[in-house]
Amino acid sequence: MADPLLNVQNLTMDFGGLRALDHVNIDIQQNEIIALIGPNGAGKTTFFNCITGIYTPTGGDILITAPLRSGAASKTERINGLKPNQVTEKGMARTFQNIRLFPNMTVLENVMIGRHCRTRSGILGAVLRNHTMVREEQAVVDASYQILEKIGLSRFVNDLAKNLPYGAQRRLEIARALATEPFLLLLDEPAAGMNPHETLELDTLITRIRNEEKVSILLIEHDMKLVMSLSDRIFVMDYGKKIAQGTPEEIRNNPMVIKAYLGEECDVES
Amino acid sequence: MMTFTEIKKSFLTSLWFMFLTFPIMVIRVNTIEKQVIWRWENMWYVGIGSFLLSFVWRYFLRRKERGNNHANEHIANMSSSIQRIFSRRRYKIPAMVAAAMTVAVFPFVMNSYQTNIMITALMYVMLGLGLNIVVGLAGLLDLGYVAFYAVGAYTYGLLNHHFGIGFWTVLPLGGALGALFGVLLGFPVLRLRGDYLAIVTLGFGEIIRLILENWNEFSYGPSGIAHISKPSLFGIKLSFSGEITYMYFLMIGMVCFTIFVVNRLQNSRIGRAWIALREDEVACQAMGIDKTRTKLTAFALGATWAGMAGVIFAAKTTFINPASFTFMESAMILSIVVLGGMGSIPGVIIAALFLILLPEYLRAFSDYRMLLFGAIMVIMMVFRPQGIIATVRRNYNFKKAEN
Numbered sequence: 028m029a030d031p032l033l034n035v036q037n038l039t040m041d042f043g044g045l046r047a048l049d050h051v052n053i054d055i056q057q058n059e060i061i062a063l064i065g066p067n068g069a070g071k072t073t074f075f076n077c078i079t080g081i082y083t084p085t086g087g088d089i090l091i092t093a094p095l096r097s098g099a100a101s102k103t104e105r106i107n108g109l110k111p112n113q114v115t116e117k118g119m120a121r122t123f124q125n126i127r128l129f130p131n132m133t134v135l136e137n138v139m140i141g142r143h144c145r146t147r148s149g150i151l152g153a154v155l156r157n158h159t160m161v162r163e164e165q166a167v168v169d170a171s172y173q174i175l176e177k178i179g180l181s182r183f184v185n186d187l188a189k190n191l192p193y194g195a196q197r198r199l200e201i202a203r204a205l206a207t208e209p210f211l212l213l214l215d216e217p218a219a220g221m222n223p224h225e226t227l228e229l230d231t232l233i234t235r236i237r238n239e240e241k242v243s244i245l246l247i248e249h250d251m252k253l254v255m256s257l258s259d260r261i262f263v264m265d266y267g268k269k270i271a272q273g274t275p276e277e278i279r280n281n282p283m284v285i286k287a288y289l290g291e292e293c294d295v296e297s
Numbered sequence: 298m299m300t301f302t303e304i305k306k307s308f309l310t311s312l313w314f315m316f317l318t319f320p321i322m323v324i325r326v327n328t329i330e331k332q333v334i335w336r337w338e339n340m341w342y343v344g345i346g347s348f349l350l351s352f353v354w355r356y357f358l359r360r361k362e363r364g365n366n367h368a369n370e371h372i373a374n375m376s377s378s379i380q381r382i383f384s385r386r387r388y389k390i391p392a393m394v395a396a397a398m399t400v401a402v403f404p405f406v407m408n409s410y411q412t413n414i415m416i417t418a419l420m421y422v423m424l425g426l427g428l429n430i431v432v433g434l435a436g437l438l439d440l441g442y443v444a445f446y447a448v449g450a451y452t453y454g455l456l457n458h459h460f461g462i463g464f465w466t467v468l469p470l471g472g473a474l475g476a477l478f479g480v481l482l483g484f485p486v487l488r489l490r491g492d493y494l495a496i497v498t499l500g501f502g503e504i505i506r507l508i509l510e511n512w513n514e515f516s517y518g519p520s521g522i523a524h525i526s527k528p529s530l531f532g533i534k535l536s537f538s539g540e541i542t543y544m545y546f547l548m549i550g551m552v553c554f555t556i557f558v559v560n561r562l563q564n565s566r567i568g569r570a571w572i573a574l575r576e577d578e579v580a581c582q583a584m585g586i587d588k589t590r591t592k593l594t595a596f597a598l599g600a601t602w603a604g605m606a607g608v609i610f611a612a613k614t615t616f617i618n619p620a621s622f623t624f625m626e627s628a629m630i631l632s633i634v635v636l637g638g639m640g641s642i643p644g645v646i647i648a649a650l651f652l653i654l655l656p657e658y659l660r661a662f663s664d665y666r667m668l669l670f671g672a673i674m675v676i677m678m679v680f681r682p683q684g685i686i687a688t689v690r691r692n693y694n695f696k697k698a699e700n
């Protein structure tokens with residue numbers, strides 16, 4: 028088997044005395060959709076924050092092997108301690124549990140920000156507005172609009188992000204992350220606050236992103252129906268530890284997982 | 298029903314005001330004749346005045362709250378229709394021509410005193426546009442902006458005093474030094490935001506001023522530097538009014554240059570990164586924008602204009618000392634940006650002209666200048682927090698994918 032896209036070894040994160048992540052191991056292969064589940068406060072978001080550079084983990088290794096477009100052999104890199112923007116540049120883009128759009132920018136501009144790290148024009152280019160810069164700018168606009176069309180947000184193109192309905196805001200976060208040309212998309216509770224219809228649309232959207240854009244996906248989600256229908260493999264966390272991993276079928280019947288979700292009382296009673 | 302409670306509230310307000318102003322408005326003690334004069338009629342004036350003001354205030358506040366969404370839409374419609382009018386060729390060209398004509402004939406129609414005031418106002422336009430990059434676009438609250446203005450002024454003052462270097466050589470140098478100081482300030486405050494950033498920048502502004510005030514060997518202390526030469530015009534000797542006219546057109550040119558550059562920066566990849574940084578720092582970084590670099594460019598490019606404005610200031614007044622670079626100046630420039638509308642170029646221009654010219658033409662009220670200033674700020678913040686001209690996000694032309 029090829030090197031995993033993302034290989035996390037013994038990831039540990041301490042907040043003062045609190046160990047939010049305790050020697051977590053997770054690997055993601057190319058073209059997989061992986062779900063990370065667990066009860067509230069299990070450390071899922073903290074895991075995302077560690078691998079995207081928002082926190083510097085206390086211990087462990089985060090190794091990525093970016094697939095090259097040419098298909099040539101790619102090398103494995105350790106990305107601990109890189110800044111968030113550097114991680115994004117390497118090809119891992121994320122969304123946030125509590126939506127973090129740029130509220131006073133238009134929908135299109137939000138996506139254009141995602142193109143920032145793939146473009147180069149600087150101060151001089153901006154002031155002189157030379158040929159290269161104008162062309163790059165137009166390419167950014169066109170590419171961003173195409174992403175919006177794919178995600179199904181093109182009718183909102185000139186609206187301010189803050190005026191979008193909730194479900195559309197979540198999808199805009201995905202569009203913005205896709206604009207950075209990631210090989211791995213990290214979604215933190217993308218279905219939170221969505222109605223059943225929107226959740227269904229999200230299901231097809233995520234599958235489409237994987238199949239058409241060839242982007243692997245790691246998502247945190249509490250909606251079990253969505254998780255079971257989407258994921259190839261599932262990792263389960265509780266109290267900062269990984270307690271189980273496997274296919275949806277295996278996870279559904281795993282007693283450890285049932286215990287973590289239903290709580291200790293259940294255990295005592297039985 | 299609603300109005301009755303409103304009237305009651307206004308009535309209580311007026312009672313409270315009558316009570317508060319009682320000692321100063323009503324009682325007058327004549328110490329010589331040992332008499333106390335009771336001026337009851339003043340109490341009625343205060344009562345009726347504050348009642349009416351309070352009622353009007355409440356009325357507008359209620360209208361604003363009730364029709365908040367409605368009003369916002371209305372404002373958006375209004376500004377977009379203004380824009381539409383100006384984007385139409387038929388109106389745009391005559392408007393531009395009229396503005397250009399006014400600008401061109403101003404120094405010949407007005408006397409040199411008024412032209413001088415206009416030059417000052419234009420300098421504040423330039424400063425406002427510079428600070429607009431830092432505060433309005435990048436969202437970094439900088440209370441020490443005047444420091445860069447001082448850096449520019451002293452660059453020209455000192456270089457001219459010691460080496461006799463001319464204005465046109467120093468102008469870009471002042472800008473460059475401003476940018477350098479911008480980066481110097483930027484580095485230590487990279488991690489700070491909001492109030493903390495405001496306090497540190499405030500301190501930075503004061504440090505620069507105190508250095509200029511106390512380092513006598515370097516900056517000649519409080520007595521400052523005199524006899525700085527005015528800008529030259531191909532070595533032609535100008536009359537007194539000729540010099541002012543020249544300065545005026547120089548300033549017009551500089552303002553146009555500033556508008557041109559700031560406008561282009563704002564609508565570029567870097568400008569968008571600044572706005573994203575203002576909107577959400579964490580998301581901005583997570584989307585691949587280098588926070589450090591973006592912040593430093595904002596500080597540097599903002600300070601460049603202050604540096605250049607400083608050089609022009611030194612050349613205009615021919616005398617500089619630290620008293621010109623107090624916190625009041627920073628506060629003034631910040632007010633221009635906030636009043637004009639954060640990130641809005643036309644807003645900043647209008648606010649600068651308004652705030653600088655109005656006090657000059659209202660000399661009669663000069664005692665109440667600060668009071669008026671405060672009242673305007675409060676009213677603006679309550680009724681129109683987005684500033685005189687709110688920024689309207691730009692729409693782009695894009696290619697639709699053929700299905």
Ligand SMILES: Nc1ncnc2c1ncn2[C@@H]1O[C@H](COP(=O)(O)OP(=O)(O)OP(=O)(O)O)[C@@H](O)[C@H]1O
Nearest residue numbers: 042045047065066067068069070071072073074124
């Ligand atoms: N910056 C921080 N400082 C201190 N403690 C933190 C910090 N961030 C998270 N924690 C703690 O780490 C634990 C894990 O939190 P985390 O947000 O990762 O949970 P989660 O699995 O995402 O939960 P949810 O499903 O509710 O989103 C919690 O106990 C939380 O209080």
Ligand SMILES: [Mg+2]
Nearest residue numbers: 071072073124
């Ligand atoms: Mg979470």
